[in-house]
Amino acid sequence: MRINCPLCGERDLVEFHYEGSSKLMARPKDENDMDAFHDYLHIRSNPAGLNNELWSHEYGCRAWLLICRDTNTHKILSIDLARDVKTKGSLD
Amino acid sequence: MRISTVSLLDRSNQISFKFDGKRLFGYAGDTLASALLANNVKLLGRSFKYHRPRGVLTAGSEEPNALVSILKHGQLTPNLRATEVEIYNNLEVFSQNRWPSIKFDILRINDFLSPFLGAGFYYKTFMWPKSFWEKLYEPIIRQAAGLGRLSPVADNSKHEKAFAFCDILVIGAGPSGIMSAMTAALSGAQVILVDEDFICGGRLNSETFKVDGKAAFEWAKINVSKLRLMPNVRVFSRTTIVGLYDGNNYAGIQKVGEYLENPNEDLPDSVFWRIVSKKCILCTGAIERPIAFRNNDRPGIMMASAVRTYLNRFGVTPGKRIIVFGNNDDARRTVFDLQAKGVKVIAYVDSRKDVEKIPKVTSFINSVVINTHGVNLLSGITIKTGDITTFLKCDCLAISGGWNPTIHLTSHLGSKPIWNEAISCFVPQPKAVPDMEIAGAANGVFSTRMAMKSGVFRAREVLKSLDIKYEHIDVPETEDENYNCEPLWHVKGSGRAWLDFQNDVTVKDLKQSVQENMISVEHMKRYTTQGMATDQGKNSNVNSIGVMSELTGREIESTGTTTFRPPFVPVSIGAMGAGGSGKRFAPTRLTTSHHFNEENNAPSVEAGLWYRPNWFPKKGETSWRQSCDREVEMVRSKVGVCDVSTLGKIDVQGPDSAALLDFVYTNKISSLKLGKIRYGLMLREDGLVMDDGTCARLGSNHFIITTTTAAAGQVMRHLEFVLQVLRPDIDAQVISVTEQWAQFSIAGPRSRDLLNETCNEEISEETISFMSTLSVSIGDISACLFRISFSGEHAYEIAVPASYGDAMIRLLVSKAKKFGGGPYGMEALNVLRIEKGFITHAEIDGRVAAKDIGMLNMISPDKTCIGKAMANRPGLISDQREQLVGIKPLNEDEVLLAGAHIYCLDEAPKRVNNQGHVTSVCYSPSLKSSIGLALVKNGQKRIGEKFKMVDHLRNSEIIVNVTSPVFFDKTGSRVRG
Structure with a gap:
């Protein structure tokens, strides 16, 4: 698999660390909302199809990436810097 | 037999090689298969299960039979396809799976026992008693079945x-x-x-x-x-x-x-x-496919396309009296090529009805081969035309069932x-x-x-x-015939007709599979092992699907296909690992003191990718314990020097750096005064402990934090995750400086004296108190001094730019010697910290919560932090969790074992009664006893109680006292000097 890092260009999979669902971007604000934290940490869908997920270009620029990947084909439909998406607030 | 000169061989370059010890000759451009056929060697090996004699079937990578072992530079490589091996001078080749010799093989008896050895035989026969499988049946079956043997020596291939x-x-x-x-x-x-x-x-x-x-x-x-x-x-x-x-x-x-x-x-x-x-x-x-008929596996039976390859490319005929059998026009081409080279074609057999006879060759149209004869080599075949059978002598049968x-x-x-x-x-x-x-x-x-x-x-x-402009290219004039093939999967009749040559699977096995309702191709494959050999069924998959469709009365489309998986041809593990063995398995990280350690004969211990000195042996010391005990006493009584550069060091800067650290550490960092150091605890978001370390404030917006050696990468990634994914509003930057700074611990009562001999500045309680930092210089070199301790002693860590690391260790050790001190290694470092109850990742193993290690009060109530929400889950603050304690054997001569489990004295040492486990142990020269740290259920309230420590693997059971995890200097007076 190859990933087209927005900062470095196309690189091999071995340079990247896979973290998991992009759900991790939306950390609950209320520390006492245990249900929200439970959902944030543990509840994941397992789609056969498009999945939004977080990767880190750990052996490259160390940018955290938000990637939309088709789990059936490993085709990557979009790659953004997680910082940009978070700053725009689209997932919060 | 070599019959003609062809341009694809270099006849001026004769090559000598050995097959089963016998010297033979070929030419540059020959494969091993063509050279053996040129020398009339047709029997190349014995089959996997029935030990049937086998010869070359194909001329390519799909070869199922002609597998050989090659000895080169003392290394034996098994299961190479003779059809792909290029010969070179002094090549040494051995046939496989035969004993005592290829011509007389004892296990040929399996062939006569074949009525009992069909598909499912092993599954059904060797069921009971269960224990016999591992000890008796499997070794015997493995001895008998198989291909080449592995080389007995370590793989030296590159x-x-x-x-x-x-x-x-x-x-x-x-x-x-x-x-x-x-x-x-x-x-x-x-x-x-x-x-x-x-x-x-x-x-x-x-x-x-x-x-x-x-x-x-x-x-x-x-x-x-x-x-x-x-x-x-x-x-x-x-x-x-x-x-x-x-x-x-x-x-x-x-x-x-x-x-x-x-x-x-x-x-x-x-x-x-x-x-x-x-x-x-x-x-x-x-790839040309064979046809299944009775005894179609004898040496001398070969694919028609392979016969043409040997003939036209290598100038070799695989026989003197050849019969060609096929269901398509390629079979006819084979006859013409043989005739052109003057090889005698005895007969042409075609299973199709409406094809013409071939002039000057006895042609059997609408006919099939129903059996073959011979002992080790093919000597004749039986042809059936309608009800008439004809026996013909031959030494080679070329077959073509069409192309896949x-x-x-x-x-x-x-x-x-x-x-x-x-x-x-x-x-x-x-x-x-x-x-x-x-x-x-x-x-x-x-x-x-x-x-x-x-x-x-x-x-x-x-x-x-690709948006590249196409340049016109002419297609040359050449052969352009129609492909005319009528499928013939197998010739009906009694006896065994082979489909998968390499795994000895016959039509009979498929019949049995269908009888037992294994009618899915995937089930059939696993039941009969068809297509599961090293050739992955390149010759047999499609034929087997054809036979299955006939047996089950289904169309081929609905019979299905098996799944092709990589690799297309066998690849050695060594080639896939591609040099990643030994030292090249993982990168090596060396500290700047590595040369010094080697010069002082310190054995290395691996810590992740790092190599660290384990102890520094002195003349006359015969065991690691002697060295380690001496080093511990040296630190406790004088001064020791140890390279601690492998600990993660992260430089944090920016207007919001304190806010970042408040968010990732459980305790408050923003209140830390300039030049001060605080111990910090980091949690994962799920509330469990991630790592611990120190945090030093070098400026109002500048911190240096340390991590454990093991978690340096994880913590760095975590900080970047927080900054980029969770809180891009925090204006701070982090960078790893682990490799930029060489850092040495100077520990012991004389540490300050040593530093005063080393640094230009005065080192005193006034200039640098416990848990504070100071900019110092050594000669012209700026360094950073931290007064922190992982040994419980009055201690410092000094950081210099990595390029001065080698000089620094030498300087510090030479100064230490003046005070009766010296270097110490990981063993002593471990003893010093266990004596003080300091944790490492042996304790915070990813399952431990803050309360378990007595640090619940480190989670600040005044602020939020990563992991705080989940750390309050009832399950993570329960007293029934395993908590950090110290343990000591009741009898001080007895030895604790890390990894052993803790049980109540009156309970059986069984899993359900487990009270916890031992995480770290050492011999404490200060206490003259074996001591350890352990995680024990509700341990903090059970201090003073006695337990059993049981190690089921090393057969040890001793009685231990649960104590406070701090064994030495419980008040912490020494650290303040």
Whole structure:
């Protein structure tokens, strides 16, 4: 698999660390909302199809990436810097 | 027998090699198979299960029978296909799976026991008693069954890995591949052309027709040479693409040194390629399929296409009296080629009804071969025409059941091929693989001219998708006959008819599979082992599906296909690992004091990728314990120096750096005063402990934090995650400076004296108190001094730029010696911290919560932090959790064992009664006893109680006292000096 890092260009999979669902971007604000934290940490869908997920270009620029990947084909439909998406607030 | 001179051999270069100890001769350009056939060696091995005599069946990588072992430089490599091995001078080859000799093999008895040894025999027979399987049955079966033996010596083969990138990868340099590559290359694309053979050309090297008025092989040679000279083309011969992976990654294995007698020592045996290509054109051609009939596995029975290859490419005839049997016109071509070379063709047998007889050859039309005869070699066959049977003597039978496109790579990403009734074979689905076009015989286009045309056409399609302008190219005039084949999967009759030669699977086994309702191809495959040998059923899969469809009365489409998986040909583990063994298995990280450690004979211990000194032996010390005890006493009484550079060091800067640290540490960092240091605890978001370390404030917006050696990478990634993913509003920057600073611990009552001898500044309680930091200089060098302690002693850590690390350790150790001190290693470091109850990742193993290690009060109530929400879950603050305690054997002569479990005195040492486990142990020279840290249920409230420590693996059971985890200097007075 190859990933087209927005900062470095196309690189091999071995340079990247896979973290998991992009759900991790939306950390609950209320520390006492245990249900929200439970959902944030543990509840994941397992789609056969498009999945939004977080990767880190750990052996490259160390940018955290938000990637939309088709789990059936490993085709990557979009790659953004997680910082940009978070700053725009689209997932919060 | 060699019968003619052919241009694809170098007759001036005679090569001598050994087969089972016997010296034989061949020529440069021969494969082992062609050279053996030229020497009339036809019996090459014994079959896997029945130990039947076997000879060469094919002339390519699909060979199931002719597997040999090669001895080179003391290394025996088993299961190499003789049809692919190039001979070199003094090549040493051995036949396999025979004892005592290839001509007389004791286990041939299996063949006579075959009525009992069919599919499922092992499953059904060796069921009970259960314990017998591992100890008795399996070793016996393994001894009898099998292919070559592994080399008894350690693998000394050399392999490399390499990476390549291109616009268009063309796999296979036959007619369609050459035309595809040429079209792409002339249009200016970056092209890689690979072929598994050592001479490119594919079938063009094996057939007698002309291309553009030239001999086919010559046309191939000219065009491949042209391609090799083009700057935008790379031609890799001896390279097999073995797998196709996501993102247009192609794995290829290239033979480099393995076909040479004495390769240059810089040459690897093979190179494992990863080729990334924007587009691919698959031109892998087709594999001829056998026909199943009784005793169709004898040496001398060979694929018709292979007979033509040996004849036309190698000038070798596999027999003197040959019969050709087929169901398609290629069989006829074989007869003509043999006649042209003057080889006697005894008969021609064709299973089709409406075909013409061949002039000057006894032709049996609408006929089949029903049996073959012979002991070790083929001596004759029986032909059946209607009700009439005819026996004919022969020493070679050429068979052709039609052609199967070589479509394995199209299936590697999950696409299933589809059945094409018109040409009775499986072809790839259109767009089976994104970015791949399939040309020529691989796509069911069987005539040479049409294959070439298809190569050009597919290349045009690919060029179009890459926006590269297509340059016109003419398709040469050549053979352009229709493919005319009537499927014949097996000839009905009694006896065993082989489908899978390598795993000894016959039509009978498939019948039994169907009888037992294993009618899915996938079930049949696993029950009979058809297609599961090293050839992966290249000769047998389609035939088996054909037979299954007949047996179950289903159409072939609905019978299904099995799944082709990588690798296309067997690849040695060494080649896949490609040099990643021994020291090259993982990178080595060395500290700046490494040379010093080596000069002082300190044995290394691996800490992740780091190598750290374990202890520094002194003259007269005979065991590590002696050295370790001395080093501990040295630190406790005088002063010791230890390299601690492997701990993670992260530089944090920016206006919000304190806010960042408040968010990632449980305790408050923003209140830390300038020049002060605080111990910090980090949690994971799930509330469990991630890591601990220190945090020093160097400026109002500048901190240096440390991590454990083990979690340095994890913590760095975590901080970046927080900054980029969770809180981009925090304006702070983090960077790892672990390798930029060499850091040394100076610990012991004389540490301050040592530093005063070393630093330009005065070191005193006033200038640097416990848990504070100071900028110092040593000569001209600026350094950072931290007063922190991992030993419980009055101690410092000094950080200098890494380039001064080597000088620094030498300076510090020489100064330490003045005070009766010296260097200490990891063993002593571990004892010092266990005596003080300091934790490492042996304790915070990812399952431990803050309360378990007595640090619940470190979670600040005044602020939020990562993991705080979940750390309050009832399950993580329960008293029933295992908590950190110290343990000591009741009898001080007894020894604690790390990993042992803790049980109540009156309970059986069983899993359900487990009270906890021992995490770290050492011998404490300060306490003169074995001591340890343990995690024990509700341990903090059970201090003073007695327990059993049981180690089931090392058979130890002793009584221990649970104590406070702090064994030494419980008030912490020493650390304050």
